[in-house]
Amino acid sequence: MLRKLLTTTALILSLHTSGRASSLLVSYTTASGGGGIERYSLTPQSAGTTFDTETTPVTSLTAVNNTAYWATGTRIFSDSLTDPAAGAGKTLLSTIPFAGFSISDLAVDPITNTYLVGWIAPGLGWFVVQYPLAPNSDFTIFSNDTAPIQGLTVVGNTAYWTEGSGIFSEHLDGTGKSQIQSFNFGAVTLNDLAVDPASQTYFLAAATSGLPPLIARYPLTLNSSGTLFAFANSNINALTIAGDQAYWIDGMSIWSENLNGTGLTLQETLPSQLTPTDLAVSLDPMVAAPEPATWTLLGIALLLCGTGHRRSVACPLSIKNQN
Numbered sequence: 001m002l003r004k005l006l007t008t009t010a011l012i013l014s015l016h017t018s019g020r021a022s023s024l025l026v027s028y029t030t031a032s033g034g035g036g037i038e039r040y041s042l043t044p045q046s047a048g049t050t051f052d053t054e055t056t057p058v059t060s061l062t063a064v065n066n067t068a069y070w071a072t073g074t075r076i077f078s079d080s081l082t083d084p085a086a087g088a089g090k091t092l093l094s095t096i097p098f099a100g101f102s103i104s105d106l107a108v109d110p111i112t113n114t115y116l117v118g119w120i121a122p123g124l125g126w127f128v129v130q131y132p133l134a135p136n137s138d139f140t141i142f143s144n145d146t147a148p149i150q151g152l153t154v155v156g157n158t159a160y161w162t163e164g165s166g167i168f169s170e171h172l173d174g175t176g177k178s179q180i181q182s183f184n185f186g187a188v189t190l191n192d193l194a195v196d197p198a199s200q201t202y203f204l205a206a207a208t209s210g211l212p213p214l215i216a217r218y219p220l221t222l223n224s225s226g227t228l229f230a231f232a233n234s235n236i237n238a239l240t241i242a243g244d245q246a247y248w249i250d251g252m253s254i255w256s257e258n259l260n261g262t263g264l265t266l267q268e269t270l271p272s273q274l275t276p277t278d279l280a281v282s283l284d285p286m287v288a289a290p291e292p293a294t295w296t297l298l299g300i301a302l303l304l305c306g307t308g309h310r311r312s313v314a315c316p317l318s319i320k321n322q323n
Helices: 002-015 292-306
Strands: 023-030 035-040 049-054 060-064 067-071 075-080 091-095 102-109 114-121 125-132 140-145 149-155 158-163 166-171 178-182 188-196 201-208 214-219 227-231 239-242 245-250 253-258 265-269 274-282
Touching: 023 060, 023 265, 049 067, 049 075, 060 102, 067 102, 067 274, 102 149, 102 158, 114 149, 125 149, 125 158, 140 166, 149 188, 158 188, 188 239, 201 239, 227 245, 227 253, 239 274, 245 274
Parallel strands: 060 274
Antiparallel strands: 023 035, 023 274, 035 049, 060 067, 067 075, 075 091, 102 114, 114 125, 125 140, 149 158, 158 166, 166 178, 188 201, 201 214, 214 227, 239 245, 245 253, 253 265
16 A cells, blocks of 8 residues: 555656756858758757758747747748747748848737837838738838847837947837937947846847957946946857846857856857857746645545545546546
């Protein structure tokens, strides 16, 4: 009897998993003019697998609710990360309807079921446009801008992006556009940004003469002072936050670090034939684990159900139907 109880309890414990089956996605271009997306686990230096291949470079990438979204210059695609065909089941969401335009960045808002796209329109300017999250939908102009859009991201009901030497925000309903930060001193290049809503801060990948490429952290308040988060060896062209960690591209390497500034980790060293362009992290939700005593009581209940002691035990329906 005791042996059966212990075996049952151990089986239940083994079936419970409280971890994440999460993914690190990296978009790239190749010397031949093609591109694609490689998929890795969050275990450092894990082997990658091909998620998608394209005949043109993949320039922008994001992941929301276990779905990847990416741009190939003039087109936006999506595909579930559970797609067994490794991107073959992708959906074409939109194609730029104007000749000569190209895409600089994109972001997805699952709450309003919309996505934002940065457009480069030679001779006309730069725009952020908003689409419903469905194929072949009509767009609306979200923002008219004065420089190429980078670092486009959505947190809560607000979009954030870099535009030239400034950082802007705007509510997703098209109201409240404001400039959060302006870097008017010296020659500063803003490459990407990511927002941490928990601390109300943003992380900025930038480069300036006299310093290595770096990531700095700023409060989400007007023209606030920042603090150094990390230096890099090469230009940081992509940065994202997932959970309590930041991830970024440094040359041919992917690095991660806890948002509290500890645990710097070399996640991946990318194959030399790929030129990385963007990255995204998809975290599966954590499932709260009951206390050990709860699992033990459940094991006892299932054991008693299995031995016919039903008068004093509330048995799960699936157990009752076995007898």
